[in-house]
Amino acid sequence: MDARTNERADKPRPAQRPEQLPADKQHGAGERPKDAGGKPPPSLRERLREHWLLATVAACVLLIAAIGGLAYWLAIRNFESTDDAYVAARSFSIAPKVGGYVTEVPVSDNQHVKAGDLLVRIDDRDYKIALDQAQAQVAVAEANIGNVQAQIDSQHQQVDQAKAQVDQAEAQLKFAEQEESRAKDLVDKGAGTVQREQQTHSDLLGQQANTARTKAALVAAELGVKTLEAQLASARASLQQAQAQLDQARLNLQYTQLTAAQSGRVVKLSGAVGTFATSGQSLMMFVPDEVWVVANYKETQLRDMRPGQQVELRIDAYPGRKLTGRVDSVQPGSGTAFSLLPAENATGNFVKVVQRVPVKIVIDDWPADLPIGPGMSVVPWVRVR
Template identity: 45%
Template sequence: MASDDQKSSPAKWPFVVTGLILVVFCGIILAIIFVPNRRVWTNDAYVTAHYATIAPRVSGQVTEVLVDDNQSVKAGQVMVRLDPRDYETALTRSRAQLAHDEALVLDTQAAVERQPSMIEESQAEAARIEAQLVYARQNAQRYHNLAQTGAGSAQERQLTDASMHEMEANLRSMKARVVAAQAEIPILKARHEAAMRTLTIDHAVVRQDELNLSYTEIRAPFDGMVGEKTVQAGNYVAPGAAMMALVPMEQLWVMANYRELALRHMRPGQHARIHVDAYDMDLDGVVDSIPPASGAAFAPIAPENATGNFTKIVQRLPVKIVLTPNQPLAKLLRMGFSVETTVDTGLENVVDEQSHSQTGITAR
């Protein structure tokens, strides 16, 4: 009977194994939740860059497009040419105006330099008339004395008097000319100064026309790859109209959106591992900087938590991770690729270090 009871009792080891499995599983889950991990991971990351939108600075008709989609270009390479004839005509006109005003400057300068000589000539003429006036007064006095004694005629006396008065009038006229010539010096200097200012304006106009002519050749501002090309020969373009995008392929970086709780031990300079989904490869990177705000803070319509019911939502911050130099595989990256990033924080005590520092240690 005893042996039959032992045979009929159920085995306990399956329950023990199941219990152990549950305990281990719960332990692992609790460890993941509560035990800090030096490596923080996210798959909310992508490759990006500060690309340039290529647009003309002057209006005109496109005569030539020298690049195509997905083409690599070098800095300074001509990408698009506009019809330059209108700007060549404007430059010719402004250069002619500059030459004309340069001649006016020389003319006004010569007038200023000539004026002292003209004043000196008028002063010499006044001195000559004054000397003649002395003789005319003496002569008139002689004939006046002769007329009183009856030796001279009245006609001769009147003639000498008229000659004397004429000399006096000429002397006053010449002195007035001297004064007028002296007063004209500041006027001539002002005209010369105005001509010089006009010349400065002309130089600026010529320089602007030269720049406008140079803008008819649209060049690459840096090395990169062409994308989103929308321009074609024959198009009429206005200033600022987007013609294509230029992506700096040597300056790609990763924007990794980490939850705010994952930033507890993160700071610039830490090593990051970047897994590229497209090619199933890994690249090395470095944390460049922690952003000043979350993505929600820069949203066009900012969240308003001060009204109604509130549900706390963990925010994400876009951490900038730059690639380590001299990685040949990095040339396979393209802007917009999805990646996974893992940052080795080393469990650094960022809070304690910041409490002893006067600078922001999480800023670059």
């Protein structure tokens, strides 16, 4: 080696700074990193000891959250809920049974009415005239019955008179037979004349003819009674027909006033004074006060659901109001099974879909201060356990 190499080897090396050393050589084994002041940072235990109040509060909050979550899960598992639920009612249209001009509409849109309240009045003048005509026809039919009945009574008198004439003719016939027999005996004995015998025989023939005539008159009188009785039956049938027309005229007159069959609300009012309403034309819709909730639950939620179970409900329109009710019934079949075009799973490719089954829920007490009607969304919670 030359002198330059020895000089470089004998020259001491400068000390390295700590940041230039490797991480495993900056501190001794088992030593913690130090901060800028040369002190190691505090451990987790030391930090917890330093902030014990905050740590205690955090632990309590976590414990309360865990207990609350467990309690909520234990409570919610006893309920079945669905957001596919709505208010339902048997709404129907109000339509007149007879036609005519509307003369009065004493109700307005969304008005609540009671059973028997007038909804629409139709011009009834034509129907009053028809009622008067029907009453006149009834009076005519009753008069015809009285006339035929009087004729029958008179005919009975004629029958009695004919019977008396028959009795008289039979008595005269018997006397003529006796006279003819006596005259014939006298002729046979030679004590009487042939002329006398011929005269009594002629009288006998006359009485026989008279008796036959009176009997025929009696038969005719009796047949006359039967004829009049048939006319009486016809007159009574005419009376019944006239009475039926009278009843129909009265009904038509009553049909000119459309009244509420039950309490409820008037909606979609289209009838107005002056319009011509035909028979069956809808003038308004009517929503009865009796409404309920139809909840379409999944079929997998019906395992423990039974009629009579308690229900809690909230209406989307009034989230701050909670209602209570009970399960009234569960439809024996899915909703699609009773639709207009039910699904046919036997055709095409089959994909299993969880079906929904309508459940009818009745409410204990609907709030009177809230307008609730069909179609409003509801969220029910049925307690099944």
